[in-house]
Amino acid sequence: MTDPATLTPRGRRTRDAILRAAEEVIGARGFNGAAIVDITRAAGIAQGTFYIYFDSKEAVFRTLVEEMGRFTRRSLSEATAGAKDRLEAERLGLRAFLEIAATRPLLYNIVEEARFVAPEAYDAYFTGFARAYSRNLEAAARDGTIRAGDAEIRAWALMGLAVTLGERYGQRNPEADRDRVVSEVFDMLERGLRP
Amino acid sequence: MTDPATLTPRGRRTRDAILRAAEEVIGARGFNGAAIVDITRAAGIAQGTFYIYFDSKEAVFRTLVEEMGRFTRRSLSEATAGAKDRLEAERLGLRAFLEIAATRPLLYNIVEEARFVAPEAYDAYFTGFARAYSRNLEAAARDGTIRAGDAEIRAWALMGLAVTLGERYGQRNPEADRDRVVSEVFDMLERGLRP
Numbered sequence: 001m002t003d004p005a006t007l008t009p010r011g012r013r014t015r016d017a018i019l020r021a022a023e024e025v026i027g028a029r030g031f032n033g034a035a036i037v038d039i040t041r042a043a044g045i046a047q048g049t050f051y052i053y054f055d056s057k058e059a060v061f062r063t064l065v066e067e068m069g070r071f072t073r074r075s076l077s078e079a080t081a082g083a084k085d086r087l088e089a090e091r092l093g094l095r096a097f098l099e100i101a102a103t104r105p106l107l108y109n110i111v112e113e114a115r116f117v118a119p120e121a122y123d124a125y126f127t128g129f130a131r132a133y134s135r136n137l138e139a140a141a142r143d144g145t146i147r148a149g150d151a152e153i154r155a156w157a158l159m160g161l162a163v164t165l166g167e168r169y170g171q172r173n174p175e176a177d178r179d180r181v182v183s184e185v186f187d188m189l190e191r192g193l194r195p
Numbered sequence: 196m197t198d199p200a201t202l203t204p205r206g207r208r209t210r211d212a213i214l215r216a217a218e219e220v221i222g223a224r225g226f227n228g229a230a231i232v233d234i235t236r237a238a239g240i241a242q243g244t245f246y247i248y249f250d251s252k253e254a255v256f257r258t259l260v261e262e263m264g265r266f267t268r269r270s271l272s273e274a275t276a277g278a279k280d281r282l283e284a285e286r287l288g289l290r291a292f293l294e295i296a297a298t299r300p301l302l303y304n305i306v307e308e309a310r311f312v313a314p315e316a317y318d319a320y321f322t323g324f325a326r327a328y329s330r331n332l333e334a335a336a337r338d339g340t341i342r343a344g345d346a347e348i349r350a351w352a353l354m355g356l357a358v359t360l361g362e363r364y365g366q367r368n369p370e371a372d373r374d375r376v377v378s379e380v381f382d383m384l385e386r387g388l389r390p
Contacts, residue, residue, distance in 0.1 A: 030311050032227045087388060116225050116308055146388040153360075153379040154388075160359020161352045168351045184348040192387030193282060193341040193349075 001055045015053045017043040019067065022060045027106025031061060031117045058118065065114045065121040068107045069128065075100055086140030090158070091186050097162050098178045101170025108171045130155045161185070196250045210248045212238040214262065217255045222301025226256060226312045253313065260309045260316040263302045264323065270295055281335030285353070286381050292357050293373045296365025303366045325350045356380065 007015060021043035026034045036057055040047045054060040079096030083089035101108050114122035133155035140146045165185065169176040202210060216238035221229045231252055235242045249255040274291035278284035296303050309317035328350035335341045360380065364371040 090388075113311055116311070144390055147382075147386070147390050149382055149388075150375075150379040153364075153376050154383060156359055156363045157356045157380050157383065161356045164351055164355020164358060165348075169348075180345075181348050184345040185352050187342075187344055188349060188352065188384070188387070190387045190389045191342070192383070192385045193285075193344075194385045195339055195342050 001059070002052055004053075011053075014043075014045060014049065017045065018050060018053055018060065019064060023064055023106050023110065026057075026061060026064070026113075027109045030109075031057070031113055061110065061114070062118050062121045064107065064110050065118060065125055068104075068111050069125045071104075071107075072097070072100060073129075073132075086136065086145045087186075087190055089136070090189070091182060094162055094165070094185065095178065095182045098166055098170040098181065101166030102174040102176075102178070105171040105174070108166065112167075126159065129159060133159065158189075196254070197247055199248075206248075209238075209240060209244065212240065213245060213248055213255065214259060218259055218301050218305065221252075221256060221259070221308075222304045225304075226252070226308055256305065256309070257313050257316045259302065259305050260313060260320055263299075263306050264320045266299075266302075267292070267295060268324075268327075281331065281340040282381075282385055284331070285384070286377060289357055289360070289380065290373065290377045293361055293365040293376065296361030297369040297371075297373070300366040300369070303361065307362075321354065324354060328354065353384075 002011070004012070004015060018039065022034075022039045025038045025042050028034075029038075034057070036050055037047055039057075039060070040050050050060075054063070075096050076093050080089040080092045083092055111122070111125060114125065130152065134151040137146065137151040137154050141148045141151065165181060169178055169181045197206065199207075199210060213234065216234045217229075220233045220237050223229075224233075229252070231245055232242055234252075234255070235245050245255075249258070270291050271288050275284040275287045278287055306317070306320060309320065325347065329346040332341065332344075332346040332349050336343045336346065360376060364373055364376045
């Protein structure tokens, strides 16, 4: 496998075509239902060419999970850049996450399937998010923007809520009214359920 | 395949041995990593006997998902039977759910893998829960036990949070302090994050 950093522009385009084809084929059929030949056919390249870029179907799969991680982090950090405080950042972050789930449904599938296909990549994905999330919640509790509480437990709870809402009101239902979903959820998260 | 309702006591024991072996083998290796022969070997029966009870590996898998659904519903309704109001029922329900995740980690894996292996069973599982959950939240909002809000969106948000916390503080970490997790999460859910 060639180190991606040493690829020519043409090599980078081919590698990218393989990744997009793999997203489409594996995301739609699942890891076990997708063969390398399906990926190379969708990418319009010879089967042997695949191995110049990736060692195996597992390798291209792991690369997609890592790509989804980078893409999600970048999207969230762009979406929350102008937030005036943590609660607004949470709200904008959830809104952006639901949008990612709606617009990249196959990549969303791949991250969920990683739990079974590439457990280390799955763990790295969520543990990385949880760590960054906890730090943000901790800082917000310190400066009084949110009430004090266990940042790590809150981070996992909020991530879990986002993942399922992303599936329900994004990935499987791109027509859902996501602004309303975010409003309802934030009414609960900011003010609580207690009457 | 024999209708389970017509089985003799001995037949029921054999069917149950197959289900427990399938839970263990599929839960540990994943659906694609587990062969029927692994299941029959673990159950201590001849391979042909399997087909008296189930048509395929998919069939035994779907039965496990349905079983997990019944088991979870029964556990939650037992756990919440004595609750004085909806918020207490939510708290007791989450506590019981984390315990299920800690004590039946393999069955938990199977429900999550159903998303890819038996999507209709997965949908039925979560949609059934969401419907019952929404009804409870709606009734509580009507009688003023919780603040008014969209019951369906809240139900999916709360289920998502429970699924991820179950994975994190139950299935993967049976030693976690689940009482503390539930306290922290309910502090957020009841009173909200706003300072």
